[in-house]
Amino acid sequence: MLGKLFKTEFKASGRLYLPLFIGVIFFAVVERIMLELETRVSNESLVLNILFGVITVIFVLIIISVCVSGQFISIYRFYKSVFTDEGYLTNTLPVKSSSIIISKLLVGVLYTVFSYIVLFVSGFIMVAGDLLTNALNGLRITFGIENTQISLMDFAISSIVNLKLTLTILAVLIIAALFFNILMFYVAFAIGNMANRKKVLLSIIIYIVIVNLLSIISAGVAMFVDDWLTLDNVLMVNVINITLAIILAVIVVIGLVSFFVTNKIIKSKLNLE
Amino acid sequence: MSEILKCTGLTKKYGSLVALNNLDLSVNKGQIIGLLGPNGSGKTTLIKLIAGLLKQNSGELTVNGEKIGINTKKIVSYLPERTYIPDWMRVIDIIKMFENFYEDFNLEKVKIMLDNLGIKFNQRIKAMSKGTKEKLQLILVMSREAQLYLLDEPIAGVDPAARDYILRTIITNYNPEAAVIISTHLIQDIETVLDDVIMIQNGNLKIHKTVDEIREESGKSVDELFREVFRC
Numbered sequence: 001m002l003g004k005l006f007k008t009e010f011k012a013s014g015r016l017y018l019p020l021f022i023g024v025i026f027f028a029v030v031e032r033i034m035l036e037l038e039t040r041v042s043n044e045s046l047v048l049n050i051l052f053g054v055i056t057v058i059f060v061l062i063i064i065s066v067c068v069s070g071q072f073i074s075i076y077r078f079y080k081s082v083f084t085d086e087g088y089l090t091n092t093l094p095v096k097s098s099s100i101i102i103s104k105l106l107v108g109v110l111y112t113v114f115s116y117i118v119l120f121v122s123g124f125i126m127v128a129g130d131l132l133t134n135a136l137n138g139l140r141i142t143f144g145i146e147n148t149q150i151s152l153m154d155f156a157i158s159s160i161v162n163l164k165l166t167l168t169i170l171a172v173l174i175i176a177a178l179f180f181n182i183l184m185f186y187v188a189f190a191i192g193n194m195a196n197r198k199k200v201l202l203s204i205i206i207y208i209v210i211v212n213l214l215s216i217i218s219a220g221v222a223m224f225v226d227d228w229l230t231l232d233n234v235l236m237v238n239v240i241n242i243t244l245a246i247i248l249a250v251i252v253v254i255g256l257v258s259f260f261v262t263n264k265i266i267k268s269k270l271n272l273e
Numbered sequence: 274m275s276e277i278l279k280c281t282g283l284t285k286k287y288g289s290l291v292a293l294n295n296l297d298l299s300v301n302k303g304q305i306i307g308l309l310g311p312n313g314s315g316k317t318t319l320i321k322l323i324a325g326l327l328k329q330n331s332g333e334l335t336v337n338g339e340k341i342g343i344n345t346k347k348i349v350s351y352l353p354e355r356t357y358i359p360d361w362m363r364v365i366d367i368i369k370m371f372e373n374f375y376e377d378f379n380l381e382k383v384k385i386m387l388d389n390l391g392i393k394f395n396q397r398i399k400a401m402s403k404g405t406k407e408k409l410q411l412i413l414v415m416s417r418e419a420q421l422y423l424l425d426e427p428i429a430g431v432d433p434a435a436r437d438y439i440l441r442t443i444i445t446n447y448n449p450e451a452a453v454i455i456s457t458h459l460i461q462d463i464e465t466v467l468d469d470v471i472m473i474q475n476g477n478l479k480i481h482k483t484v485d486e487i488r489e490e491s492g493k494s495v496d497e498l499f500r501e502v503f504r505c
């Protein structure tokens with residue numbers, strides 16, 4: 001049933017994401033054409049300049065909406081299909097509540113990753129070719145790599161011996177954070193739904209409270225690590241790795257707790273009035 | 274006759290408001306039951322508890338001997354009092370969804386009923402009137418070979434012609450292994466199809482009798498009895 005739920009959610013969310021993705025790519029191509037025109041035709045053309053300005057504003061707006069939408073659409077879909085009228089359909093399906101949550105979570109994370117890929121591609125469209133070469137040259141000169149013959153990578157490797165491990169933890173951390181962010185909203189909306197009125201407002205307040213509590217916890221962890229840094233026998237590299245690992249562990253534990261709380265509420269405390 | 278639904282001491286509260294108060298109820302297979310009561314009497318709450326959209330504060334509730342969960346959702350076909358089909362879908366999308374998730378879904382039945390009521394497969398839900406949406410939902414719900422049908426106000430929003438068709442559908446779908454619970458205010462319209470009547474008031478069970486018993490004992494129709502019991 002998880003597969004069927006995933007497929008249904010993938011389609012339902014896709015209809016919201018797809019126009020944004022197409023918009024970003026389309027406007028990236030238009031922007032690129034405009035850039036080429038500007039450099040080749042004339043800088044004096046007022047019409048061309050205004051048009052370029054308008055398109056740039058639209059493009060920036062779409063980029064911002066894609067950045068925000070990754071999580072927002074996932075949260076909206078979860079709220080809409082579980083706690084509003086659509087919930088009458090979702091919650092009477094003969095499926096486990098955990099399957100409903102997992103399917104929506106996976107689709108949410110997947111589309112967030114898609115939106116980053118689309119942003120990357122649109123960026124590439126904008127600067128590919130001469131522009132990209134120039135930008136890379138600029139970077140090289142700025143960092144003085146050509147003169148000193150020290151590459152950024154060499155520098156990194158020399159200072160962080162165990163780079164591979166650090167990058168691995170970092171990669172897992174980024175993926176975990178994608179799940180974690182969405183789960184924080186899910187649990188807030190699940191708790192908010194237990195109230196008899198003003199459920200959405202309450203859900204948002206709960207979310208803000210959770211995020212603030214987590215900031216306090218993170219500050220605590222940071223202080224703990226900071227104390228630790230003063231110990232002479234701990235290598236810099238280990239400190240970075242261990243810090244990342246602690247953050248990862250905290251995210252995983254809180255994420256799992258949020259998942260179980262959300263599931264428990266939908267399973268045993270559902271309150272569709 | 275075997276029991277399909279059983280409530281024992283079922284209580285549901287919304288804050289301090291008691292929606293269902295210590296309700297004891299039993300429904301057998303093969304019956305069509307009218308769930309009647311004034312506004313706010315607890316009819317929808319009872320139906321939602323059976324469908325699994327609410328959880329009781331106390332008491333026992335079983336369908337076919339099982340607590341509400343995946344197994345009961347497999348055999349309960351529920352028509353809510355509101356439209357729940359996502360607006361962006363077409364008729365075919367929601368049919369596919371029902372076919373995917375419900376093993377007891379009968380595609381042939383859907384095709385016949387959609388045809389009879391003039392609803393097309395590629396019609397958009399967004400462009401439908403409220404009445405057409407209600408008809409579509411009822412078609413979907415009645416197209417399942419379920420063991421317990423929960424119909425919350427199934428005929429309130431549709432025209433009299435469709436009302437007749439819907440009631441005919443409910444009767445012709447009669448299955449000795451299934452029970453139908455219909456909640457409505459339009460008692461006269463459904464009186465002829467009912468076997469049993471359950472009347473609740475302020476969350477308490479007021480009457481649970483067969484239609485024949487009501488007629489014999491009181492000499493009144495169900496509609497007349499309702500007006501007498503719940504006189505304002």
